[in-house]
Amino acid sequence: MTEAFARRLVQNRLIAWLIFFVVSTIAGIGLSRVSFDDDLRKAFRPRDDKEAKLIDRFPLSDNTFLILVQTREGGDFFEPETVGHLREFDFSLRETEGVERIGTIFDARSQTETEEGYFPPLMPAFDAKPEAFSKARDEALKHPAVRSVLLSPNAKSLLFLVDPLPDRTQARQLGPIVRDIQMHGETLAENAGLKVSVTGMPVLRTYVVNQSKKEQIIFSLGGLVIGTVIGWLVSRRWGTLAITFPVPALASAWSFGALGLYGYAINPMNNMISVLVMIISLTDSVHLIYGIRRHKAAGKSNPDAAAAGLAEVGPACLLTSITTAIAFASLGLSSNNMVAEFGIGCASGTLLAFVAVVTFIPLLASTWLGDHILPKNQSRDLANWTGFTRIAGAVASRPVTVSLAGIAATIAAGLLCTQLDSDYRYRENFDRDTVEWQAIATIDRDFGGSQPLHILIDPIPQENAGSPSEILPVLARVEQELRESGHSGEPFSLITILKGLRKDGQPGAFETLLEDAPEGSLAPLYHRESGASLVTAPLPDLGARALAPAIREIDSRLEKIEADFPGFSVSTAGVTAESILTSRSMISEIGISLFFAATFIFIIIGLALRSKSIGFRCLIPNLFPIAITGAALVVAGKPLQYISAITLTICLGVAVDDTIHFLFAYRKNRNKGLDPVSATRESTRTVGAALITSTAILISGFSLLQVSELPTVRLFSWLGIGTLFAALIADLLVLPALLLLGKKRD
Structure with a gap:
């Protein structure tokens, strides 16, 4: 982003306002189309024939x-x-x-x-x-x-x-x-x-959605207050806050508008996009406002300082947005609709955050608000803190030691991450001492399970033209196999009803049952038009990691039944089976994409900076926080859950953002003729204030989430805090040290 372009954007405010109104109008149209869908069952519905049949014929099978x-x-x-x-x-x-x-x-x-x-x-x-x-x-x-x-x-x-x-x-x-x-x-x-x-599932979903909505309001207001206090303590000027803080909210609104234009319904997963967009836009906003303040401190007018700050920081913001958006867009290739929509939403939200930052902040900073962004007492300005010089000096005196320590920590943590296994439990949003958790535990103990496993038995018309009662031996065999597997509670089917009436095995008993049963009473078990039937058995909530092998064993048993009864299709179906079999792959898909995205991002960085060695060396500082957080999960004995995978995805965006801003500052200082040691020292001083400011605001916001009643939100909180703190250490210590290792080539 050239200074001429930045100056043209600032001097011709009509252009900036036009961009603002056009994007806001389009986003407003999208917001008017936004719908909400909190039925997570749709995330686990594969696009195959058996699932369509189950949904069409037994619509209540997973909502009891x-x-x-x-x-x-x-x-x-x-x-x-x-x-x-x-x-x-x-x-x-x-x-x-x-x-x-x-x-x-x-x-x-x-x-x-x-x-x-x-x-x-x-x-x-x-x-x-x-x-x-x-x-x-x-x-x-x-x-x-x-x-x-x-x-x-x-x-x-x-x-x-x-x-x-x-x-x-x-x-x-x-x-x-x-x-x-x-x-x-x-x-x-x-x-x-x-x-x-x-x-039951509807109670759990209702509680989580309602609690999330209530807490979202509380945490948004609380985060705004805490962020304002932290921001004021750091900047000491209300003008800085007035310019910076509207941007994350604006970017978040634009990103939701984009989801509406795409036709995506807001669900518990893509609802996290607003958090990502607000974090990335806040980080870039802080970097940009510090850049404008530096030029303002040099005596430039408000428009000139805004243009110069944008020309200095804008290219880093652009590269950050492009690389992060590409990384998130890769999730759009996922076979799961919900993950794909999350990736595309994150990518578009990241780009919209960039537009909001580079138009709105210079626009406001060029007005009278720009007169109120410099602290009255320059000695108390964080940008002038002598600690940055001491940190840079300590790193410069031991670059090999610091680099090896960072590399060793990343490798060690990465090896620990290989032990990290994904898991999903439908009651993971509840603490163990809650009534809901204890009720599920009691049902699992006394009835063998609390979530329904459905076995769909469907007559094949071309091979089965006999009496409807011919399905009974198949049902009996399915029940037998379920009992022998030992993985579920007592199965329930039409056979169970006939046994209850002491008519099982009697000729014509099935036809009599169909004739005498009240209308709709057999609907959960039998579909009259197609002759399809369900066998339902309760599964305990042991988690996908423990239950996936059980489902696969049951599937293999059902294949044998199909071989013995060629006129029938017999298979597991429903949300329980699909969530157990697909949730781990969904979580792992997000987790694995993080490392591929990180690698791809740093290839782009190397190309943008025209230095393969710099691109390679910035890989470690950005894998470091992700690896450390993953290792912490292993040490804490926690699996990789949806919320932890999404948290790491969000924090990768922050880590990459800060790294790119540091690298651009380093390149600028090297182009000025500074030697590598002086360049890293100056980069640490100029970028360090923005790093600490944005990290302090974000960590304070994450800390507020610790009072949530939802354990997944608390997990999101401490993972975010840990990852951001690790990213700060990596950018202030490990990255400068690695840059100094290649000082002769750079």
């Missing part, structure tokens, strides 16, 4: 509320008064607005047939004789559709399953249902002396 009811010490579900309260709770759930169907113990039929050939309800009426309740208890513990499905083997836990209407998929739609169910649960707990916990 789990209501866990537990007895207190010495309590019993099968007491007349308790049964009465449970029945009232059952009625309340059925009448809840937004609920389509529920599955409870009150749906089960006794296996004892009356003289009239009628199977009465398993649960006796409120006014039944005492022995009827004892009999119901004994029968329930043997009932194939109740034991380990709705009632735990020790009869201390009871499950109520609630399916919302098919169109209730977003947190804002599920929230009222959650509140109503919790209210009914509180009434049951108070009246019957039972412990009631509401959990």
Whole structure:
């Protein structure tokens, strides 16, 4: 970016304002089209035929509320008064607005047939004789559709399953249902002396989304206050803050507008783009404002200082934006839509942040605000801190030692990172002591699992033209294989219902069931038009790392069933199976792309600076913070999660940003004729203030997140703090030392 161009941009403010209004107008159109989609299940839906069939035929298969009811010490579900309260709770759930169907113990039929050939309800009426309740208890513990499905083997836990209407998929739609169910649960707990916990995927998603929205407002305001205080303590002038702080918000709004223009819905992953854009734009803004201040201190007018600062720092901002955008754009090649949209959104947001920085900051700095950017007391200006000279001197006196230490630390941390394994648990957004976590743990223990694994059995029309009942042997075989695998809880299917009615194996029993069953009652298990059926078995929430081998083993067993029953397609399907099998690859995809992106970025840097050796030497300082943070995860015994992979992606952008600004300052000083030692010393002094200022503001903002109720947000916080601090050390110590190693060539 030449000084002539910078001067033309500043002197012709109409151009800058025109850019601002055009981009803002286009972004505004995009913002008007922005929609929100917090249904993370879509991230795990592959584009294949079996998944389309599952979604079309069994739309409620992965959106079920789990209501866990537990007895207190010495309590019993099968007491007349308790049964009465449970029945009232059952009625309340059925009448809840937004609920389509529920599955409870009150749906089960006794296996004892009356003289009239009628199977009465398993649960006796409120006014039944005492022995009827004892009999119901004994029968329930043997009932194939109740034991380990709705009632735990020790009869201390009871499950109520609630399916919302098919169109209730977003947190804002599920929230009222959650509140109503919790209210009914509180009434049951108070009246019957039972412990009631509401959990399941819709409850978890609703809590996370609502909590994130609430905390986002609090943290945004708190971060603004803390950032303002830190910024004022460093700059000592409100003019600097007035010029710098609007830019990140503007860039964030533009980036969201771009998502709207692309037709991307805002989801929990690409919502993090705003954080990335604000961080990168703040970092570049601080570097640019310090550049303008240097020229202002030299006695230049506001427009001249703004133009000179832009000419000095603008090229570094441009290279930063291009390299970072290319690195993020590589994620757009991902096979997963959500990751691809995240990468493209980050790339466009990075470029828009550059436009916001180079137009808005010089525009404001050239006005009367430019009179208020220099500290009144120059001795208290961070840019004049003598510590930078001492740091540069210490590095210059031992460049080999510092370089080897940085290289050794990066290699050692990188080796530790090879032990880092990715993992995903759907309850990772909860602390272990929360009601939701404990409820899931209890369901896993008492029922064998809390997340549904679906097996889709689909007749092949060309090979199967027989009776619908021909699917029964396939269902029975699937249940057998699931039990033998030992990876899931008790499977549930049409076979289970027939066993509950003591009609399994009877000729014509299946056809009779289809005729007599109330409309829609078999919909979660059987699709009448296609003849497809589901077998559902609960899987414990052990994490994708532990469950992926189990899913693969089950898949291999299902392949054998297909071979034995050639007229049927048999396969795992649904969010649970797909999230377990694809989440680790998604996380690893982001993590691996970091290192490839880092390598690619520094090739671009070497080409831009016309020095392959400099491009190679700046590789270590930018891998250093990522490797250190990854090693910290290994030492802490934590896997690589979505949030940690995204955090490292964001912080790579910051590390690259600071490195490029330092390298441009170094090249400028070398072109002035300074020797390498003097050039690194001067670069440390001029760039160091911006590095410390931006890092201090960002770390203070990340620190605020430690009070979040979501453990993933707290993880994001300390990873961000650690990575930024490591990046600061790398840029102030390791990078100058490595540059000095090649001083003869440079």
